[in-house]
Amino acid sequence: MNQVEYIVQDRIGYITLNRPEKRNALSFELVAALKDAFDVAEKDSTVKVIVLRASGEAFCAGADLGYLQQLQKFSYEENLADSNHLKELFQKIYMLKKVVIAQVQGHALAGGCGLATVCDFSFAVPEAKFGYTEVKIGFIPAIVMIFLLRKIGEAKARHLLLSGDLVTAEEARAIGLVNTVTSKETLAHEVYTFAQRLITTNSATSMEYTKQMIASVQSLSLDDALTFASTMNAKARASEDCVKGIQAFLNKEKISW
Structure with missing residues (x-):
């Protein structure tokens, strides 16, 4: 067994x-x-x-x-x-x-x-x-x-x-x-x-990035945490999920994750 x-x-x-x-x-x-x-x-x-x-x-x-x-x-x-x-x-x-x-x-x-x-x-x-x-x-x-x-x-x-x-x-x-x-x-x-x-409602990439940030930012100084947050923000914007999600939102279409 x-x-x-x-x-x-x-x-x-x-x-x-x-x-x-x-x-x-x-x-x-x-x-x-x-x-x-x-x-x-x-x-x-x-x-x-x-x-x-x-x-x-x-x-x-x-x-x-x-x-x-x-x-x-x-x-x-x-x-x-x-x-x-x-x-x-x-x-x-x-x-x-x-x-x-x-x-x-x-x-x-x-x-x-x-x-x-x-x-x-x-x-x-x-x-x-x-x-x-x-x-x-x-x-x-x-x-x-x-x-x-x-x-x-x-x-x-x-x-x-x-x-x-x-x-x-x-x-x-x-x-x-x-x-x-x-x-x-x-x-x-x-x-x-x-x-x-x-x-069905959440992007896998978004959940992954969010988990990564929760695990990382708590051990950083405020400045370092904010710098890290900015880089993750930019990284997320360039992801396929973000492009797909924003396009669907702007077109008032249902997003299929």
Whole structure:
């Protein structure tokens, strides 16, 4: 059985965590399979939006306990290499050229919460719990912290990271960690409908450039950020999508993306 499954439907690339018996816990192999799947989806010309989802009751329970036991025997160099392995997955999703939507049908904990955090949008069921529980076992939420601080700000991130508390999907929505809370019966439909709206109304190039800017400008000085923004503005104006979009707008024609 594949630990990660990939299918395409109606221009949506569905990447599915498929270790339900392990609550989709993150092992070295699962992280590698996810990296490969996102590479495939990013290059797939038939895909415009990506949905990250999971089989079973949990979205992702964080690190695999058996794998954590192995890590205790690792040298510093081996642990650093393993940390970089996870860092590359989170960075890949965050920087991906295509929009990624997390479809969270169950608990997203520790590294699993990190997976949802680095996606562009998150849809969750009311029963789902979110949290960074690493401090409770003497570990730290090191890599995802970088993305969480950007996403919800220091005060809210500080509470989640230092307390290790779990929050409900509604509480996660209130602090900006989740975009939409919907029932288990409607979750897949809500995600599909939203993805199709992005697919049919938005330019792929525009979404790609916007994602690139969001990821880049926050670490720049004001002057450098504005200079970068000007260059991206000029680059976008020269794109085929912009030429097509402006022409259609001026001619009062419906744009087909």
